[in-house]
């Protein structure tokens with residue numbers, strides 16, 4: 001979709017901002033460009049919409065050399081979001097959002113309808129915020145309008161230059177989560193510049209780690225964190241990269257253990273026998289239809305049915321949630337394990353449980369799997385015996 005071929009940018013004063021860059025962004029992919037200040041990220045991005053022209057090399061958009069396209073026509077295919085947002089102060093939020101469709105000559109009503117739809121999509125209520133002016137919005141809301149405006153003409157490509165850089169960390173996290181949700185719906189091809197490695201790993205399908213005009217590593221977030229290509233990258237991602245990697249490592253079926261399972265209406269005596277036979281202290285309790293109800297301890301199973309003794313289990317996640325969420329849920333519920341289901345709906349089935357030891361093992365196996373380029377369930381790691 002976007003292809004850089006040996007692109008170099010030298011500014012007139014002799015600064016080489018980008019040096020012989022070659023990489024490709026696939027259709028619908030979100031690539032984050034991350035690196036310290038001044039390493040060439042913004043220059044890279046601005047060459048895509050021709051705010052800056054390369055000195056050497058070429059950039060292809062859908063196979064077409066962008067140097068041969070009219071810049072105005074080119075920019076219609078590219079949404080652009082920057083940190084300073086750049087909303088027109090004398091125009092309402094709705095008018096700001098409708099800017100590009102209006103420029104493209106859409107009928108006024110259609111442009112406003114589209115703007116209304118977009119505001120909704122980025123989490124702003126058009127009825128509440130649509131008629132306000134930019135200075136009547138919070139920083140986070142202004143950023144949302146910036147994203148809505150960039151998406152208004154439905155361009156296939158989005159360029160985002162530190163779009164969430166100016167808001168506080170809490171708002172920033174929320175905007176990132178909302179943007180991920182939005183991207184899963186609209187599937188744009190996105191180049192996203194940030195100097196924040198946490199943001200880069202959270203948002204990127206792949207990350208380009210920049211160092212002085214060159215890409216030092218271009219890889220999945222898990223690989224960049226698990227197997228940095230050079231001491232420079234290792235230093236940039238930080239010594240706590242194992243911890244950061246938790247957030248990009250999903251829970252897989254092979255990570256789960258299968259504890260004894262009993263049903264709500266089982267007689268307590270029979271359930272107690274099962275647990276004794278399996279030498280287990282507790283069991284997972286399922287409803288009649290196989291959905292998760294909770295858990296029961298072996299010693300509680302005295303008389304009646306399992307229902308009389310079982311406790312509700314709030315500590316659960318769906319498969320595919322990441323290990324950081326798993327750890328966080330364990331801490332939040334002070335739980336020694338969490339249940340893992342095959343989805344989030346009311347009919348989600350119980351798949352197994354994740355324990356702290358298995359969580360650690362999953363992390364180690366995923367690092368090993370990336371280093372050896374094999375699927376995670378093919379990796380064996382030595383398990384530290386429990387004490």
Ligand SMILES: Nc1ncnc2c1ncn2[C@@H]1O[C@H](COP(=O)(O)OP(=O)(O)OP(=O)(O)O)[C@@H](O)[C@H]1O
Pocket residue numbers: 011012013015016017035036037038039040041042043044195
């Ligand atoms: N117009 C210009 N003339 C000369 N040098 C420039 C110009 N614009 C940028 N540079 C230099 O090119 C290099 C790359 O700049 P660029 O803005 O691409 O970096 P960046 O990685 O986006 O940095 P930041 O994170 O601080 O925005 C820097 O050394 C910068 O000083």
